[in-house]
Amino acid sequence: MSTILTLASGTFGEAMRRKILNVFLFVAIAMIVLFFAFASFSVTSDMIITMSTGLGIISLAGVFISVILGINLIPNEIEKRTIYTILSKPVKRHEFLIGKFLGGLATVFVNIFLMGALFVIGVALFKDPHHHIRLDILEGVLMIFFQMMLVNALAVMFSVFTSPFVNFFLTFAIYILGSMSAITESLGQASANGKRSAGVQIIFKAVHFLVPNFANFNVQNPIIHPEVVIQSMSKYMATNILYAIIYSTIMLLIAILVFDRREV
């Protein structure tokens, strides 16, 4: 365990040295623009667009950080040949992989929660007429983090057998596909006019259940519309967190199985 933690801390430190937090700076600038951009709209529209765009920016920045980190974690070590030094020590391959993944995840965590905190403070200062701290925004940020955990695991899994270039597009393609759960679920059901064949339904049903469903984690809507009452919000969030952990475990297991046989 200590080996994994050492590797994770090393990966986190390296990411920080690569000034990954500069992304946070850009996001901060985008948010400052955002807080003043829609003031000419009606109060309701202004708040809806600000909240949605703010959480959307955090999510999008999170995806870029997760993908770019995830696709480079292993190939970088191979390219720089530092992996030989590490694996020549009493470090098992699966420990190396898990350590790198956790280090990347810690970087994503720090970034997303810094962005989230900035957004919460910004909303309280510039948008909320009573300057209330909207802690419910952090529920959305938490779910974005678990969404990014899944993206990171996916990118790490692909990184053990594809080049970073291919991995970038592959991870993004799956992210977009998995963000359309509503559509894949709908296509997996019989159509109203009965024209959708059983074969098509089976394919989409399989896609819906086997591809990671990133859309599960989009809980912005009730945060944007506080008057909306959501049934069992905590159950929904807990189920999704469990989903993210299990799915990430599957991705890492596949990565370990492939990486174990790979010649480096």
Place this chain on the structure above:
Amino acid sequence: MMNQSKRTLGILAVLLLYIPIVFLQSVIDPMRKQFELANTAGTINTVGRALPIEFTLGAATGFREAIAGLLWVRTDKFFHEGNYDAIVPMVRIITWLDPQNVDVYQTGAWHLDYNFTDAEQRSDRRYLPLSVTLLEEGIANNPTTTKLYADLAFTHYFRKMCNYEKSIEWYRKASAVRVIDPKQPLSVDPDTGLRDHYVVDAITHKPTPYADPTIVGHGLAHALTAAGDIDGAIKQWQFCISEHKRLMVESPSTAAQDSSGLHVSEKNLNETLMRKQFRVLDTKTPEDIDLHAWLVRTAPMKFRFEGTANFVGAKKFTLEGHQVTWGPVDGARINFRLEDADYEQPQSLPFDLSVKLPKHVTMMQDSGAVSNGHFTRRVNMFDDSLGDNPMYPFRAKRYKVTFWFNPADPASCPPNLQDRIGWVGEGMTDKNHLDVSGIVPGALEGPQEKSRVRLVTKVIYLTRDDIMGTGEKKFE
């Protein structure tokens, strides 16, 4: 490197872990509906085709509500520019992207009900079924938001369609709204319906049972009155009074609003009690309305809707020991409607991007105020019969013109007239045109059997040649 048994175990673990994934996804799917795009099964194809790819991608990657919000701002601009045809698909896309944006359902349905008009500001009633669909969809997507129920009940069914039974039905549904949020307690008194919605008071920070006794509570009392259920209305006003009093204590932040609501409720309760006592006597002998109505074509597609009606009001009554005579009464309105003779308007229409409005149908509805026993109203349908997409295309061979008087409609029958003829016309008759079918023209649904509304109705049939002919001609 792993040995073979560990490797097999790893592969087995991957396969086994997919079982909880499938299980969790099937648990998540029904819950996820609360957060995502609406009605995907029905509209996915048309919306998917019409939505530009950048919007689809944006929507799929977390900017859904922002896109919907920006589109809604754009839609508002279309309305101010008078570009009504662009509004309907925009409302469809926005509510699809953000089904929790209650404002869009409310304003969109209001546009459909009232704001697509001809040159003389008469609304295009071909849109009414779409409005029903939109609001019902909004309610399905936001079942705990009473605003939408109240809008459907009042703005749509009560005011626009005079369908009081449907209005009561939706008000009752609004009253029965339950908040099923584990963070908030359930109702202490579920049978009364109005105590199930909780708000946290801004001053005391305590949860308070609340179902908007003004919007929902008063509205239901008015609808019960219009439907002739006076005892029900009295009970409802009493309930509103107790609710306002309770809220003035429990919810200080809305005390001023409830104080105003309390005064209105008390005034309306007293008036209803008084009317209940006296109208029984005043309506004993039915008054003959003696409706005469006719249509004068003044030029092709230009008309005068005219007629006479005997609205006497509480004409003879005793005041301070003296006999007082009052009448004829001004302020009543005779409604009229010109439409294709064979067209039956559907109760609702599917609301997708390729809305199939009955563009070939002509349907016009308006009313004329009765003054000194006479009403006249000029209607120019010619200007809106031109262009590619006219509101009055006049394609049918035969047309039906209906004149009617609805005593239950507060917009048609002022209280002083109701004092004589009763809430639902129980004190009126007409030797030629009394209509006890319970079907209010233009109400989409009927008959309203429970309300027992009595109308005075006259129907005239015209041919297309009658409509298009030149020179002045009277039809009756």
